[in-house]
Amino acid sequence: MTAQRVCALSDLEQDAATRVEIDGVAMAVVLDSNGVVHAIGDVCTHGDISLSEGFVDGETLECWAHGSAFSLRTGKPLNLPAYEPVPVFAVTIDGDDVLIDPAVKLEVN
Known part of the structure; x- marks a missing residue:
């Protein structure tokens, strides 16, 4: 699978999350x-x-x-009650387009 456009960079509000979905994979996108x-x-x-x-x-x-609270960089929970991380996806910015490939999960330590 290749990266797909999920929104325009100009559509994102700073310090706010936006829900997007690609092929049934729900993601929170944050600027x-x-x-x-x-x-x-x-x-x-x-x-x-x-x-x-x-x-x-x-x-x-x-x-x-x-x-x-979850780290946006690693997906790891920083406090309880959650103890399992959420997946983190690679983001590419192309001009004003935000591209994400849901098949590419980052492995961050």
């Missing part, structure tokens, strides 16, 4: 305060809650329901 675009799995590993409805703080996305 952080440093201008970096991240894409992580949209479903909190603690419960079936959309992370894109959560709160962005720096390089973290916090689940609104139970407060688990």
Whole structure:
């Protein structure tokens, strides 16, 4: 599979998450305060809650329901109750297009 356009970079709000879906894979796309675009799995590993409805703080996305914060870089939970990471996807910016390949999950330590 190749990367697909999910939105325009200009459509993203800084420090906010946007839900996108490619071939049934839901992702939360975030433009952080440093201008970096991240894409992580949209479903909190603690419960079936959309992370894109959560709160962005720096390089973290916090689940609104139970407060688990996930690293936008690694997908790892930074606090309980979640203890399993969410997937992190490679993002490519081409002009004003945000491209993501859902088959390419980053392995970040």
